[in-house]
Amino acid sequence: MIKLRSIEKAFRHGVSQTFVLRRVTGDIGEGEFISIMGPSGAGKSTLLHILGMHDSAWTGEYWLGDEPVHQLSNKERMRLQKQHIGFVFQSYHLLDNLTVYENIDLPLSYRDVKKADRQGMVADILDRFSIVGKKDLYPNQLSGGQQQLVAIARAVVAKPSLILADEPTGNLHSEQGREIMELFKRLNEGGTTIIQVTHSEVNAETATASSA
Amino acid sequence: MDGILLRPLPYDDTSTLMRIGRRTAHGDDAAFSPADFIDLKHDASTLALVTGFREDITDVTGSGDPVRVPGVQTTAPFFDVFGVQPLIGRVYTATDAPGSGLAVISEGLWDRQFGRRADIVGTHLRVNGRPVEIVGVVPGHFRHPLKADLWALSPEEVPQSPLPMEGALANREVQYFGALARLAPGKTLADANAELVAIGDRLSREYPDTNAGESFYAERLDDFLVRDVRTSLLVLLGAVGCVLLIACANIAGLMLARGLVRRRELAVRASLGATGWRLARQLVTESLLLALVGGAAGLLLAAWGVDLLVSLAPDSVPRLDDVRLDWRVASAALGLSTLVGVLAGLAPALQSSHPQVNDDLKDGGRTGTSARTRLRSALVVGEVAAALVLLVSAGLMIASFSRLQAVDPGFSTSSLVAVELPLPLARYGEPDQRRFYQQVLERLQAMPPTSRSAVVFPLPLRGSSAGLTYEIEGQTYATRSAEPHAELNAVSPELFQTAGIRLVRGRTFTDADGPDAPPVAIVNERLVKDTGIDDIVGKRINVGDWITVVGVVSDARRQSLASPPQPAVYLPYTQFVLPFMGVMVRTDAAPETVATTVRSVVREMDADLPVGEALTIERIIEQSTGQPRFQTSLLIAFAALALLLAAVGVYGLMSFAVSQRTAEMGVRLALGASPWQVGAMVMRQGVWLAGLGAVIGVALALVAGRALASLLFETSAADPTVFVSITALLLTIAALACYVPARRAMRVDPVRALRAE
Numbered sequence: 001m002i003k004l005r006s007i008e009k010a011f012r013h014g015v016s017q018t019f020v021l022r023r024v025t026g027d028i029g030e031g032e033f034i035s036i037m038g039p040s041g042a043g044k045s046t047l048l049h050i051l052g053m054h055d056s057a058w059t060g061e062y063w064l065g066d067e068p069v070h071q072l073s074n075k076e077r078m079r080l081q082k083q084h085i086g087f088v089f090q091s092y093h094l095l096d097n098l099t100v101y102e103n104i105d106l107p108l109s110y111r112d113v114k115k116a117d118r119q120g121m122v123a124d125i126l127d128r129f130s131i132v133g134k135k136d137l138y139p140n141q142l143s144g145g146q147q148q149l150v151a152i153a154r155a156v157v158a159k160p161s162l163i164l165a166d167e168p169t170g171n172l173h174s175e176q177g178r179e180i181m182e183l184f185k186r187l188n189e190g191g192t193t194i195i196q197v198t199h200s201e202v203n204a205e206t207a208t209a210s211s212a
Numbered sequence: 213m214d215g216i217l218l219r220p221l222p223y224d225d226t227s228t229l230m231r232i233g234r235r236t237a238h239g240d241d242a243a244f245s246p247a248d249f250i251d252l253k254h255d256a257s258t259l260a261l262v263t264g265f266r267e268d269i270t271d272v273t274g275s276g277d278p279v280r281v282p283g284v285q286t287t288a289p290f291f292d293v294f295g296v297q298p299l300i301g302r303v304y305t306a307t308d309a310p311g312s313g314l315a316v317i318s319e320g321l322w323d324r325q326f327g328r329r330a331d332i333v334g335t336h337l338r339v340n341g342r343p344v345e346i347v348g349v350v351p352g353h354f355r356h357p358l359k360a361d362l363w364a365l366s367p368e369e370v371p372q373s374p375l376p377m378e379g380a381l382a383n384r385e386v387q388y389f390g391a392l393a394r395l396a397p398g399k400t401l402a403d404a405n406a407e408l409v410a411i412g413d414r415l416s417r418e419y420p421d422t423n424a425g426e427s428f429y430a431e432r433l434d435d436f437l438v439r440d441v442r443t444s445l446l447v448l449l450g451a452v453g454c455v456l457l458i459a460c461a462n463i464a465g466l467m468l469a470r471g472l473v474r475r476r477e478l479a480v481r482a483s484l485g486a487t488g489w490r491l492a493r494q495l496v497t498e499s500l501l502l503a504l505v506g507g508a509a510g511l512l513l514a515a516w517g518v519d520l521l522v523s524l525a526p527d528s529v530p531r532l533d534d535v536r537l538d539w540r541v542a543s544a545a546l547g548l549s550t551l552v553g554v555l556a557g558l559a560p561a562l563q564s565s566h567p568q569v570n571d572d573l574k575d576g577g578r579t580g581t582s583a584r585t586r587l588r589s590a591l592v593v594g595e596v597a598a599a600l601v602l603l604v605s606a607g608l609m610i611a612s613f614s615r616l617q618a619v620d621p622g623f624s625t626s627s628l629v630a631v632e633l634p635l636p637l638a639r640y641g642e643p644d645q646r647r648f649y650q651q652v653l654e655r656l657q658a659m660p661p662t663s664r665s666a667v668v669f670p671l672p673l674r675g676s677s678a679g680l681t682y683e684i685e686g687q688t689y690a691t692r693s694a695e696p697h698a699e700l701n702a703v704s705p706e707l708f709q710t711a712g713i714r715l716v717r718g719r720t721f722t723d724a725d726g727p728d729a730p731p732v733a734i735v736n737e738r739l740v741k742d743t744g745i746d747d748i749v750g751k752r753i754n755v756g757d758w759i760t761v762v763g764v765v766s767d768a769r770r771q772s773l774a775s776p777p778q779p780a781v782y783l784p785y786t787q788f789v790l791p792f793m794g795v796m797v798r799t800d801a802a803p804e805t806v807a808t809t810v811r812s813v814v815r816e817m818d819a820d821l822p823v824g825e826a827l828t829i830e831r832i833i834e835q836s837t838g839q840p841r842f843q844t845s846l847l848i849a850f851a852a853l854a855l856l857l858a859a860v861g862v863y864g865l866m867s868f869a870v871s872q873r874t875a876e877m878g879v880r881l882a883l884g885a886s887p888w889q890v891g892a893m894v895m896r897q898g899v900w901l902a903g904l905g906a907v908i909g910v911a912l913a914l915v916a917g918r919a920l921a922s923l924l925f926e927t928s929a930a931d932p933t934v935f936v937s938i939t940a941l942l943l944t945i946a947a948l949a950c951y952v953p954a955r956r957a958m959r960v961d962p963v964r965a966l967r968a969e
Contacts (some may be wrong), residue, residue, distance in 0.1 A: 049962075054963045081884060082884040087882050093882075107883045
């Protein structure tokens with residue numbers, strides 16, 4: 001599903017430059033659950049943002065399916081991202097002024113899905129994640145685990161084939177972290193490819209493969 | 213405001229200093245006749261002192277070159293009424309007999325004309341041809357009425373008429389002077405008015421032919437002096453208030469932003485034991501300091517700006533000499549700055565003085581709370597609303613002023629120059645006046661560059677006027693008071709062609725209409741319309757004597773552009789001459805050249821006669837519209853300032869909102885929003901708030917329009933064109949102010965925004 005060839009990213013300081021990523025090469029197959037581990041500053045999150053097409057300042061080849069991301073314009077990358085990718089953040093990044101329902105609806109609103117269809121899709125996700133009763137609450141009325149649950153619901157509502165998770169359990173205690181990893185496992189079993197950045201050996205074990 | 217409306221006049225007990233007015237049967241304000249004045253003075257026990265005065269252009273000769281100054285002829289108690297003490301010498305008083313030939317001059321004239329000579333007291337001069345003795349000089353602050361330089365004691369019990377009158381002191385028909393009075397001790401304005409009404413009623417009954425339906429009234433002189441400008445000043449005060457409100461909103465926005473940026477610091481202070489009150493006090497103190505420094509800087513600027521403002525104000529604005537920056541104004545300004553500092557800082561301070569210590573220490577305030585967002589939104593809405601009120605007011609004034617400028621005065625305004633040529637009565641009897649004007653006209657017509665000339669009274673739009681009541685043959689009225697009123701004009705035959713006033717029917721005057729010829733008159737279309745007599749040519753009109761109407765001419769606005777043309781009667785100056793006529797010259801030459809030509813012509817005929825300024829009609833129109841132009845200019849300046857401040861404020865608040873929501877933008881972009889969608893979201897929010905502000909502003913502007921209505925000329929205070937165009941302008945500016953923050957939002961780098969977390 002993903003093919004990376006000599007991906008490099010560097011920051012320039014005058015005449016010198018510092019590499020954050022150097023010659024990253026690898027293949028990730030469809031339906032895999034990959035954990036990326038490494039020390040702080042190793043470039044894990046940077047790689048995840050490149051995979052999520054939030055970052056365009058890099059060199060090398062990045063193939064998503066048959067699409068050569070490295071050759072696409074920003075507009076085409078955005079189309080591809082909307083079509084295939086969902087993102088989960090360590091700090092959840094739910095929007096404070098939107099309810100649970102509105103937060104989950106947000107990615108669909110950016111994909112020009114009709115309102116009637118969106119209602120059905122959000123209702124389905126709320127049901128699947130058992131958070132129907134919380135749909136009218138605001139993020140600050142939820143626990144950390146519940147917020148991350150909503151963030152994952154938001155990431156999967158548009159039915160992405162790839163979920164990118166940046167330390168999804170980093171702000172949660174162990175029990176909440178375990179539940180989130182169980183959720184990822186079920187999503188992966190459903191066919192979704194998942195790539196997560198984590199510091200946790202335990203969470204990394206949930207994945208089918210790890211890369212350090 | 214302080215100098216004109218609030219500061220007391222520099223006279224003793226101004227609450228008892230009265231202007232006495234006379235109201236005609238038609239409800240118009242009118243001057244006094246000698247007999248009415250004498251009766252009033254005799255009968256009014258509620259008035260301790262009553263004085264009459266007549267303003268006049270005064271020629272002073274006998275001390276170097278003749279000069280023309282604003283002068284006043286008064287009755288003896290004039291200075292007693294004001295309680296004015298002289299600078300040197302004395303002032304004439306109630307004990308001085310009429311006709312004793314005394315005069316008092318202003319400090320300004322003493323300075324300009326006599327070089328502050330100490331021996332000015334006792335100097336003998338000629339004023340309008342009559343010998344007078346200067347008995348004193350009054351201090352510079354005393355210029356009443358408007359900017360007078362010389363006060364001369366009348367030779368009679370009343371101010372002398374500019375025209376010879378038979379049985380002068382018993383005359384009730386010719387009204388030509390004003391009256392002032394001092395309330396008797398223990399009497400009130402209401403007492404005086406009750407008595408004046410009773411006197412008016414008595415005179416109405418006793419002299420129905422001249423006084424039917426007429427009455428007298430008293431009003432405080434300080435109220436009367438500012439009557440015409442009070443509304444304008446209050447409107448300008450409102451405009452300044454709007455600018456101040458917008459400035460307050462900007463400061464509040466700044467303090468809010470500063471409070472948010474300092475959330476972590478405030479959280480640390482709170483965690484160390486600072487109470488909410490203490491934090492609020494600290495923030496308000498900072499805001500107060502900012503406002504006081506701003507207020508002090510503003511005062512420095514005002515020290516220079518006041519002089520500029522006064523120099524730009526038209527002469528017709530009263531009490532301009534009293535407009536200055538002093539401790540009263542400075543204290544009020546600093547007091548207001550203190551209030552602004554507290555008010556502008558209070559809401560943000562209260563917002564920031566209760567930090568959520570845990571959250572704020574963790575993330576330093578990722579996004580604003582809903583209370584902060586509400587305050588920010590309220591500030592945007594408030595700024596736009598206040599700016600719209602001011603912009604609409606300025607828009608209405610511009611529309612009104614442009615309509616005033618576009619008014620057709622009814623006579624040609626280009627290449628027309630006017631010069632006033634009043635004659636001293638003491639040296640010029642009626643035949644001499646006629647001869648003088650005739651010779652001036654003949655000589656002017658023979659001299660280039662004057663292509664066509666006429667003599668006329670009054671010169672248009674210069675404030676002079678004369679009126680009369682009339683009846684047309686076949687129409688009779690019970691009393692003279694019931695007769696309709698018309699403007700009186702004395703003109704040479706060339707006037708109509710020179711001024712471009714069109715002959716509608718009959719004929720204009722000719723040289724054959726001389727002093728010994730049958731008396732003739734020309735009337736205007738408005739008079740024909742009012743009387744309903746279309747075949748008026750050939751009929752006789754009674755204006756004291758029966759005169760045959762020989763022609764009808766088109767209407768012209770003589771008093772002001774804003775006043776519609778009134779019924780007018782034109783008489784040939786050869787049959788009805790006045791000693792204060794002027795010349796109108798059609799020429800392509802500069803006004804100075806015409807003045808030089810007129811001066812040389814006059815000097816040849818009378819070396820002691822000063823010649824006034826030559827003004828083009830365009831300049832006269834400009835002077836006559838000085839007040840509306842000044843009001844409009846100030847409102848435009850305030851509105852422009854308000855627009856600038858509001859645009860900066862909206863820009864600042866929206867920019868700050870975007871900077872506070874950078875992380876949110878990053879999340880939205882990470883979730884699939886396009887930069888355009890993020891930018892549009894910012895624009896939408898900003899424009900929605902501006903729209904809400906505009907709706908509130910329109911409602912407020914409709915209320916403010918009521919106050920403005922009396923200043924508008926042929927413009928509705930709810931003029932839809934102004935409201936729609938100004939609202940569109942303001943929303944466009946607000947949209948532009950939101951555009952830059954929106955562009956910034958579009959350029960948010962999601963990776964960096966999310967990393968910043």
